[in-house]
Amino acid sequence: MQEIPLETHDLTVAYDKRPVLYGVDVQVPEGKLVGIVGPNGAGKSTLIKAIMGIVPITGGWVKVFGESFARGAKRVGYVPQRESVDWDFPVNVMDVVLMGRYGRLGLMGRVSKADREIAEACLDKVGMLPYAKRQISNLSGGQQQRVFLARALAQESDLYLMDEPFVGVDAATEAAIIELLRELKGRGKTILVVHHDLPTAQTYFDMLMLLNMRLVAFGPTEEVFTQELLQKTYGGRLTILSEVANTVMKESK
Amino acid sequence: MKLAGESWKRFCGLSFAPALRWALAGVLVLLFAASAEAARISDMQDTNVWEQAIRFFSLRDDVVRTALLGSIFLGISCGLLGSFIVVRKLSLFGDTLSHAVLPGVAIGYLVAGEKDPFAIFVGATVAGVLGTVVVNLIKKTTHIKEDSSLGMVLAGFYGIGIVLMNRIQKLPTGTQSGVNKFLFGQAAAVSPTEVWMIAGVAVAAVLMVLLFYRQFLLGSFDIGFARSLGLPAGLFHYLLMMLLAFTVVVSLQAVGAVLVSAMLVIPAASAYLLTDRMHRMLVLASVFGIFSGVLGAFFSFLGNSLPTGPLMVLAASSIFTLSFLFSPKHGLVSRWRKRRRGQKRIENENTLKAIYQVRESYGFAGEGVRVKDLALRMGETTDETRRRLEKLAAVGVCDLKEIEGKSYAFLNPDGWLRACAVVRNHRLWELYLTNQAEYEPDHVHDDAEVIEHILGEETVRHLERLLDYPAEDPHGKLIPSLADLQRSLTKGSSEDKATGYRMPNQ
Numbered sequence: 177m178q179e180i181p182l183e184t185h186d187l188t189v190a191y192d193k194r195p196v197l198y199g200v201d202v203q204v205p206e207g208k209l210v211g212i213v214g215p216n217g218a219g220k221s222t223l224i225k226a227i228m229g230i231v232p233i234t235g236g237w238v239k240v241f242g243e244s245f246a247r248g249a250k251r252v253g254y255v256p257q258r259e260s261v262d263w264d265f266p267v268n269v270m271d272v273v274l275m276g277r278y279g280r281l282g283l284m285g286r287v288s289k290a291d292r293e294i295a296e297a298c299l300d301k302v303g304m305l306p307y308a309k310r311q312i313s314n315l316s317g318g319q320q321q322r323v324f325l326a327r328a329l330a331q332e333s334d335l336y337l338m339d340e341p342f343v344g345v346d347a348a349t350e351a352a353i354i355e356l357l358r359e360l361k362g363r364g365k366t367i368l369v370v371h372h373d374l375p376t377a378q379t380y381f382d383m384l385m386l387l388n389m390r391l392v393a394f395g396p397t398e399e400v401f402t403q404e405l406l407q408k409t410y411g412g413r414l415t416i417l418s419e420v421a422n423t424v425m426k427e428s429k
Numbered sequence: 430m431k432l433a434g435e436s437w438k439r440f441c442g443l444s445f446a447p448a449l450r451w452a453l454a455g456v457l458v459l460l461f462a463a464s465a466e467a468a469r470i471s472d473m474q475d476t477n478v479w480e481q482a483i484r485f486f487s488l489r490d491d492v493v494r495t496a497l498l499g500s501i502f503l504g505i506s507c508g509l510l511g512s513f514i515v516v517r518k519l520s521l522f523g524d525t526l527s528h529a530v531l532p533g534v535a536i537g538y539l540v541a542g543e544k545d546p547f548a549i550f551v552g553a554t555v556a557g558v559l560g561t562v563v564v565n566l567i568k569k570t571t572h573i574k575e576d577s578s579l580g581m582v583l584a585g586f587y588g589i590g591i592v593l594m595n596r597i598q599k600l601p602t603g604t605q606s607g608v609n610k611f612l613f614g615q616a617a618a619v620s621p622t623e624v625w626m627i628a629g630v631a632v633a634a635v636l637m638v639l640l641f642y643r644q645f646l647l648g649s650f651d652i653g654f655a656r657s658l659g660l661p662a663g664l665f666h667y668l669l670m671m672l673l674a675f676t677v678v679v680s681l682q683a684v685g686a687v688l689v690s691a692m693l694v695i696p697a698a699s700a701y702l703l704t705d706r707m708h709r710m711l712v713l714a715s716v717f718g719i720f721s722g723v724l725g726a727f728f729s730f731l732g733n734s735l736p737t738g739p740l741m742v743l744a745a746s747s748i749f750t751l752s753f754l755f756s757p758k759h760g761l762v763s764r765w766r767k768r769r770r771g772q773k774r775i776e777n778e779n780t781l782k783a784i785y786q787v788r789e790s791y792g793f794a795g796e797g798v799r800v801k802d803l804a805l806r807m808g809e810t811t812d813e814t815r816r817r818l819e820k821l822a823a824v825g826v827c828d829l830k831e832i833e834g835k836s837y838a839f840l841n842p843d844g845w846l847r848a849c850a851v852v853r854n855h856r857l858w859e860l861y862l863t864n865q866a867e868y869e870p871d872h873v874h875d876d877a878e879v880i881e882h883i884l885g886e887e888t889v890r891h892l893e894r895l896l897d898y899p900a901e902d903p904h905g906k907l908i909p910s911l912a913d914l915q916r917s918l919t920k921g922s923s924e925d926k927a928t929g930y931r932m933p934n935q
């Protein structure tokens with residue numbers, strides 16, 4: 177039987193009673209690389225946070241692998257937005273990656289040698305092993321992003337939720353990350369990635385979730401990446417619209 | 430007081446040493462060795478101060494013993510909780526909390542009718558929690574931002590506290606009440622019961638941090654991630670806040686409401702300047718906390734029961750000043766040194782570049798450059814140029830020689846390589862700006878003057894590739910290439926290297 181990694185039903189979220197997400201219904205199938213696309217303030221981060229219980233939901237429900245999030249948390253990995261933390265915090269790269277193991281340690285368990293080895297392997301995968309002892313403020317934006325990615329890898333999860341992992345990252349790193357995500361997908365993992373660059377979104381992802389306070393569309397990229405649906409998602413914003421229209425035109429030739 | 434000043438200097442000198450060992454040693458010296466040494470010195474000096482010091486550190490006095498123990502435990506809890514406060518950017522919150530407890534102290538006193546530690550503890554805790562609730566209430570229900578609501582609660586609660594204190598002073602028993610000591614602290618007024626409470630909180634803080642270090646660390650760094658792991662992040666946040674509140678409340682008698690937050694923030698901030706790992710910061714901050722606490726109590730004792738709080742904060746501030754100046758990474762002095770070194774390097778590189786340019790004007794004929802030509806090139810007197818060259822000679826890349834009554838400068842291979850590298854960086858960057866970024870050639874020189882000193886080898890290779898290994902800069906001058914440089918160096922190493930060097934692109 178195939179499990180459904182992520183299912184939401186009528187998911188509604190409000191900040192101080194101001195709704196930012198209305199009734200989102202999605203069923204994400206296993207082994208897919210899914211892009212979450214929408215304008216600024218569309219609620220992309222909010223959707224991810226609501227799935228993981230970081231912000232309270234006002235209505236509907238979320239299930240990961242058929243269970244509540246609290247039960248399935250161990251199978252979900254998370255890459256938060258890079259600006260969400262203070263990079264002057266007194267920890268080094270290894271400390272941060274080890275945090276990915278904390279969910280498996282129980283309340284008082286100690287970090288074991290095996291945990292360290294896993295963390296090192298994950299750092300190696302993102303090419304950051306030589307920086308393991310660096311204080312995190314002495315890293316470039318792209319390196320910081322790779323540390324966050326390594327931390328999520330250290331979680332050894334089956335479903336990954338990533339919030340803008342490509343922001344502030346150079347082209348080479350972006351290519352390396354996308355390679356890594358494809359490899360994860362190849363091993364049957366399901367990955368949701370918030371992404372704001374439309375042209376690359378079309379090439380990177382198997383499926384797209386178009387979001388703007390509500391779910392505009394969710395489906396295979398080739399079905400969803402249409403001028404009409406994108407217009408609906410980015411409605412009203414002329415600059416973006418014309419840009420998108422151009423890309424769509426170019427792509428359809 | 431002169432001697433006290435000296436011991437002060439000695440202790441501070443120990444405390445800023447980055448190695449923990451030294452700070453620990455400092456405390457040990459303070460606790461055990463001082464009396465022995467003092468006895469020796471006191472033979473020659475006026476003994477009054479030293480007798481006092483001996484009385485203090487020999488722990489003969491019950492009052493002293495209580496005060497000292499209290500200061501030590503207080504230093505530990507303030508250091509631990511303060512570290513979390515600092516990295517979580519909650520300093521203002523700590524300040525508000527410590528002022529908000531004051532009305533609780535007064536009400537506790539009024540209810541119990543005397544200075545009862547438990548009544549005061551309960552009163553202060555309730556007032557502190559109430560203050561926090563009010564802050565959140567204002568933040569949630571209005572659009573007033575957090576800093577303003579913190580400021581208001583701080584001042585408002587503190588005002589109420591002062592009014593109540595004044596009333597207590599006016600009561601028949603008021604003058605002996607000792608509640609005024611809660612403003613600026615008096616370690617000597619700490620009772621044994623209070624020391625037990627202080628010790629209890631310190632032990633609880635140490636235990637909690639040891640047991641749940643990971644939870645506190647992750648919760649402070651990235652609370653969203655902690656929640657995403659399914660960890661009870663909220664619970665640990667409240668645990669930390671509770672420990673903080675208890676620390677503030679039990680510290681009141683010794684440090685005083687006005688300055689508790691300084692004892693939280695300053696030792697932790699000093700530690701933050703010295704290390705970039707959280708666990709080290711916790712230990713260092715505790716050591717600094719103990720140190721400030723003990724010193725504060727000591728000087729209060731010397732000065733016949735001066736208020737302890739300000740003295741502790743003074744000690745803590747001295748530690749901070751030393752960290753601020755001498756921290757290896759973030760210290761003012763080390764940063765200044767680094768900048769000086771950078772400036773010297775740039776100056777030398779500019780000299781090297783000028784030598785290159787003079788040789789270029791000779792068509793790379795001959796090996797040395799005349800000092801006079803160099804001075805002309807740099808627009809300065811020959812004496813100034815000579816001083817420049819001596820600086821180069823001092824780092825071993827240049828020789829100054831007199832030939833037939835004229836001075837010449839010769840670069841050795843290292844120097845020549847460096848000179849070529851600087852010129853190459855400059856010209857590559859100019860070319861990049863004109864070709865790729867499409868600046869006009871007359872716009873690019875000043876920018877290149879700065880960039881030439883900071884381009885790394887990787888960037889240079891990248892630039893060369895990008896510009897397709899150019900041979901000439903926008904002004905038509907040769908660009909010495911990296912490959913040529915290396916080739917010429919291997920060729921040159923067989924030659925006599927005391928003399929000048931040939932132009933690689935020749």
Ligand SMILES: Nc1ncnc2c1ncn2[C@@H]1O[C@H](COP(=O)(O)OP(=O)(O)O)[C@@H](O)[C@H]1O
Nearest residue numbers: 191192196214215216217218219220221222223
């Ligand atoms: N903690 C918060 N409190 C109140 N409003 C918030 C908070 N976080 C986000 N919002 C609001 O919710 C909306 C959606 O935000 P977000 O999910 O971050 O959008 P996106 O990630 O798509 O740019 C925005 O209008 C934002 O201003």
Ligand SMILES: [Mg+2]
Nearest residue numbers: 220221222257
């Ligand atoms: Mg976002």
